[in-house]
Amino acid sequence: MVFMSLCSSSPSQRVAGAILLLASCGASCAVIQAEPGPPYDCGQDPRCLALRNFFLAHQSPLSEKALTFIKAADQHKLDWRLLPSISMVETSGGKHCTGHNIFGWNSGRAHFQSVEAAILHVAGRLHSSPIYAGHTALGILHRFNPNRKNYPPKVIAYMRQLSKDPVE
Numbered sequence: 001m002v003f004m005s006l007c008s009s010s011p012s013q014r015v016a017g018a019i020l021l022l023a024s025c026g027a028s029c030a031v032i033q034a035e036p037g038p039p040y041d042c043g044q045d046p047r048c049l050a051l052r053n054f055f056l057a058h059q060s061p062l063s064e065k066a067l068t069f070i071k072a073a074d075q076h077k078l079d080w081r082l083l084p085s086i087s088m089v090e091t092s093g094g095k096h097c098t099g100h101n102i103f104g105w106n107s108g109r110a111h112f113q114s115v116e117a118a119i120l121h122v123a124g125r126l127h128s129s130p131i132y133a134g135h136t137a138l139g140i141l142h143r144f145n146p147n148r149k150n151y152p153p154k155v156i157a158y159m160r161q162l163s164k165d166p167v168e
Contacts, residue, residue: 041067042066042067042070045067045070047070047080047163048066048067048070049066050162050163051066051069051070051080051084051162052064052066054084054161054162055084055093058088058092058093059093059095060087060088060092060093060094060095061093061094061095062084062087062093062094062102062115065115065116065119068115068116068119068120069083069084069119072119072120072123073123075123076123076124076126076127076128077127078123078126078127078137078140079136079137079159079167079168080162081137081158081159081162081163081167082126082137082140082141082155082159083103083119083122083123083126084158084162085155085156085158085159085162086103086104086122086144086155087102087103088155088158089151089154089155089158090102090103090104091103091104094115098111099111099112100112100113100114100115100117100118101118102115102118102119103118103122105118105121105122126140131143132144136168137159137167137168138152138156138167138168141155141156
């Protein structure tokens with residue numbers, strides 16, 4: 001099954017997109033870069049397998065990024081369900097994004113080199129930024145999109161699809 005997205009593209013499409021991006025936004029638009037992500041093998045990690053199946057069930061192009069989400073969450077001590085669920089609310093799991101910005105980061109204005117770069121950048125910010133650092137997933141959600149009171153319940157609904165564990 002093939003999922004099309006504004007986020008996924010061939011190398012030649014990425015080069016063309018980068019040229020258009022730089023031409024359209026010039027110096028005011030920073031592209032965040034990261035090293036290529038880890039292999040897509042979930043091994044025996046039940047969280048990774050659940051996440052891959054979750055994205056497949058939602059026909060999301062992010063199914064191949066399940067391991068990246070899990071490793072980023074573990075590295076930054078985040079609830080493993082948080083970032084995938086935010087991506088579902090913000091871009092329908094990567095179906096509707098630009099510049100690989102699957103989280104709507106910076107009000108959708110941020111552009112990333114890849115989806116992996118977006119995952120790593122946002123996980124790092126949620127862990128270490130003074131706005132989010134030290135807060136639970138629920139605390140992060142109340143700060144992530146503070147103008148939308150219905151935002152945390154939407155994200156939590158997706159988190160509960162991934163696991164019935166409480167969202168703290």
